[in-house]
Amino acid sequence: MQSVVIVLLGIVGMLFGWFFYSKFIAEKIFKMDDNFVTPAHELEDGVDYVPTNKVVLWGHHFTSVAGAAPIVGPAIAVYWGWVPAVLWVVFGTIFFAGVHDMGALWASARNKGKSMGALSESVIGKRTRALFMIVVFLVLLMVNAVFGVVIAKSFVSQPNAVFPAWSAIVVALVIGQLLRRKVSLIPLCLIGVAILYYTIYLGSSMPIALPDEMFGLSANANWIIILFIYAAIASLLPVWMLLQPRDFINGMQLLVGLVLLYGAVFISMPDITAPAFNTQTAVDTPSIIPLLFVTIACGAVSGFHGIVSSGTSSKQLNKETDGRFVGYLGAVGEGMLALITLVAVSGVALAVSPEEWHEIYSHLGAGSVSAFINGGANLIENGWGISQEVASTLLAVMVVLFAGTTMDSGVRLQRYIIQEWGDIYNISIIRNGVVATLVAVLCCLLLAFGAGGADGSGGMIIWPLFGSTNQILASLTLLVISVMLIKANRPAKYTLIPMSFVLIMAFFAGVIKLGEYYQQGNWLLVTLDLLVLVVSVLVMLEAWSVIVKHRKDSADITEQ
Template sequence: MNALWLVLLSIVCFIVAYVTYGAWLAKQWGIDPSRKTPAEEINDGIDYVPTKPAVLLGHHFASIAGAGPINGPVQAAIFGWVPVLLWIIIGSIFVGGVHDFGALFASVRHKGKSIGEVIHANMGKKGMMLFSIFAWLTLLLVVAAFTNIVASTFAAVPAAASSSLMFILLAVIFGWAVYRKGLSLKVGTIIGVILLFTCVWLGYVFPLALSVNTWIVILMVYIFVASTAPVWILLQPRDYLNSFLLYAMIAGAVLGIIIYRPGIQLKAFTGFTVNGQFLFPMLFVIVACGAISGFHSLVGSGTTSKQIANEKDAKTIGYGAMLIEGVLATVALVTAAYVSQGDLTELLKGGPVNVFSNGVGTFMSKFGIPFAIGKSFVALAVSAFALTSLDTATRLNRFIFQEFFENPEKEKQSVFTNMYVSTAITVIIGGYLAVGGYSKIWPIFGSANQLLAALALLAIAVWLKNTGKNYHMLVIPMVFMLVVTLSALLLLIRSNFIAGNYLLVIFPVLLFVLAVILAKEGYSIIFKKDDIGKASNSN
C-alpha cells in the first residue's frame, strides 16, 4: 500500500466535505453575512478586534493545532493504520468539524462569550458553573502540560528557544506596523515570512541554553503578559506568522510523500486489544485533536469569536481549520506507518514528535533539503505551536475565570473578575503543576479534553434547539463522544485505583460526576421538553 493514497484520500474527502457538508451546515444554522459580529459591535482594541479572515484563520489554526494532531495519530498507530485513518476522516468531517464550527458560531451569537456562557443562556446558571469548573480544570492541565513540553524542548534544543524568542519580537513589530502604521497585510506578510525564516536560521547561529526550570519561570512570565496584552500586538500576529511554519511543514511533507511514495509497513489492523489498551474507547481518546478536541471549542468561543469580522467566515475558520488539521493528522499517521515495527519502537523512545520529525525530515530530503535540517525545522515548528497553544490556553482560562465571577446585577464586581488577578491565579497554579512534571497528569488529559468536546456538542445542540434551528447533526456525535469518554474515564479510574494512584482517581471521578450531571441537564432539554420556550431572536 502506497502512503500517497492515504494522504490524497483524506485531502479529497476534506475538500468535498467543506464544499458540501460545510455549506449545508451554514445554511441549516442560518449564517448571516449582513449581521454585525461582536468584534464589530464591541471592538475594544484588546480582545474584540475585527480581523481579516486570512489572519484569523492563521491565528485559529495555530492555536488549535499544537502537538495534538501529531502525538495522537502516532500513538494510536498501535491499533493499525485503517482504524486510525477512518476515525481521522470521519471524525474530522462529522464530529470535530461540526463541533468547531458550531462552537464558534454559537459564541458569535452570544456576544463572543465562551461555551460556558452559552450554557448559562440556554441551560441556566447551574449548568454554566459546572461547565466552567470543568473547563477551567481541563485548561489547567493544558497549561501545565504544554509549559513542561515547551520548557523541555527549549532546554533540549537551544536553537528552538532563541528562534521562538525572536518570533515574539517579530510578531510585536508586525502587529504594530500593520495595525498602527497602516502597512498593507500583503506587504507585511511577505516581509514577515522572510524574517520568520531568518529567525529560524539565527536560532541555529545563536542558541540559548538554559535549564528546564529556568524556562518554566520565563514561560510563566511570558504567558502572563501574552494573555493580558491586546490581541493585535502579540497573540494574533505571532500566531498568523507562525501558521506559515505549519503550512510550509505540511506542504513539504505532502510534496515529499508525492516524490518519495513510501510504502506502508504498519499492519492495517493489529487487534481490538493491544498492549493492554482497548480499541474502544481508547482509539477515539488517543487520536484526540486529529479528529475532535474540546480545546478547540474553547479557542473558537474564547478568542476567535471575538475577532471574526463577518459570520460567513465562521465556516472557513471553524470548519475549514479542523479539516486542515485532519490533513496534518494523516501525515502524522504516515510517519508512523511507513517504517517497520522495530524502527517505530526505537523512534518512539524519543516520543511521538521524534517519529513525526524523523518522517517529515525524510520526506523533505527527497526534494533536496538535508535530512538533519529538515528534521530540526519540523521539531522547531512543533515547539512553536506548542507555545501558541500554551498562551492561548492561558488567555482562555482567564476568560472563563472572569465570567464565572461576573455578576451583571452588581455595579462593583469581584476582584476575581480583574484580568490580572484571574491570569495570575491560572499562571501560578499551572506553573506549580508544570514544575512537578506533566507525566503524572497527562494520562487524564486526553479523556478530559474529549469529554469537554462532548459537553460542548451538548451545549451547541441545546442552543440550536432553543432557537428553532436544526440540531440533529450534533446528537449522534454528542452521544458517541459521551459514551467514549465516560468509558475511558471508568477504565482510568479502575487502573489508577489498582495501581494505588489515589490522587489520580479523584480527578477523573470529579470529571465523571460533572459530565453526568451536565448530560442529564442537557438530556431533559433536548429529548424531553418539546415545548421549551424559544430563546430571544437575537440569538
C-alpha cells in the same frame, strides 16, 4: 507508494467536507448571516473584541487549537495500526471537528462572544454553567501546564529551536504594529515567513542552552518559569499586538511545512512499514475501543477547540459567515497535519522494515513527537534534498511554536474564566485582568512544581486524564449547540449524533482510567477523573430536562 494513496483519499475526503458538507451546515443548519452584527463590532474594545480579517483570524484560531496535540495523538495512536487512525482522523475531521468548531464559533457569536461555560447558563441553566466551567478550567490547566513542560523539555533537548522560537515573537510584534498602520497583509506575511525560516536556518547552527543549574533550579525548571512569565504578559496584551500576528505567522509556517511534507510524499512515494492493524501489541496494551477516540483528539475532534472558538476567536469575528472559514477550515488544516503525521510515523521515512518499526513502537506511547520529527525530517530530506539537521530543526520549531501559541491563548482563556467567576460570585479582586492572569499562571506553576517537584514535571501527572476529559468537553459543547438548534426548531441530528458517539467513547475511557488509577492508588487522578465523570452526567441530565420541557411546551402550543 501506499502513502500516496492514503494522502489522496484523505485530501479528497476533506475537500468534500469543506466544499459541500460545511457549506450545508453553515447555510441550512446554523443559517449564518452576513448582516448579523458580531460581538467584535458590537463590543469592540481594541483589546479582546477586535474585528479581524478572516485569514488573519484563521491563523490565530488554527495555531491556537493545533498546539502539539495533532502530532502527539496520531503519533501515539498509530501503535494500533495505521488504518483505524487514518479513518478516525479523516471522518472525525469532516463530520465531527469541523461542525464542532464552527458550531462553537456560531453559538458564541450569537451570544455576545460568551464562552461555552457562560453560554451554557442561558441555553441550559445556571447550575450547568458552574459545572461546565469546572471541566473547562481543568482542561485549560492540563493544556497550559503540560505544554509549558513540553516546550521546556524541547528547549533542553533541541537547543537549535530556541533562537527561532523567540525570534518569532519579535517578528510578530513588528508585524502587529505594521498591520495596525494599514500596511498590506500579503507582503508582510511573505517577509515574516521568510525571516522566520531564516532564523530556523541560523538556529540549526546556533544552539542556545541555559546552564544545567541556575538559581538552584534545573534548566528545565527555569525554562518553565520563563515561559509562564512570557505567557502572562502575552495574555494581557491586545490581541492585535502579538496574538494575531504571531498565530498568523505560525499558521503560514505550518502551510509551508505541510507543503514540504505532502510534497515529499508525492516526490519520494514512500511505502508504509507500519501494520494496517497491529496484531503484535504488548500484553498490557489497552483496547483500541474506546482509547483510540480519546488518544487522537486534536486532528479528529477536541473539546479544547470549543474553548478557543468561544473564548478568543468569536470575539474577533468580523462577519458571522467568516465562522465557516475560520472554524471548519481550521479543523481541516489540523486534520491535514494529523494525516501527514500518520504518514511520517508509519512509512519508511521512520523505519526501513516492519521489524524496525516494531522496535521503535515497542509499546503504546513510544515514538510520539520524536518519531514525527525524525520521520518527517527524513521524509523532507528524501523528497526535497534538505539536510536532516535543518529539516529536524524546522519540525522541532513547528512543534514548539504551536505549543507556545496554545499557551498564549490558554492563559488568556483561563483569565476569562477566573474573571467570569468573579462576576458570578461577586469577587471583585479577581475581576481585574492582571490579578486573574496571576491566579491562572500560579495554578499552572503549582501543578508543575507542587505536584512534580523541583524539576517541574508535575504537569504530566494529570495528563493521562486529558484525553477523556477533553472529549467529554467536546460532547458537552456539541450538546449546548444542539439545545440551541432544538430551541430554534432546526434539525439537531448533525450535532447530536457526533455528540452521542464522542460522549460514549470518552465516558467509557474515563471509567476504564478510573479503575486503573484506583488500582495504582493514585488518588489525585481518581478524584479528578471521578469529578469529571460526575459533572458530565449532571450536565447531560440538566440538558435533557430542558429539551423535554421545550418539546412539551412546543406540543402544548401546537395543540392550542
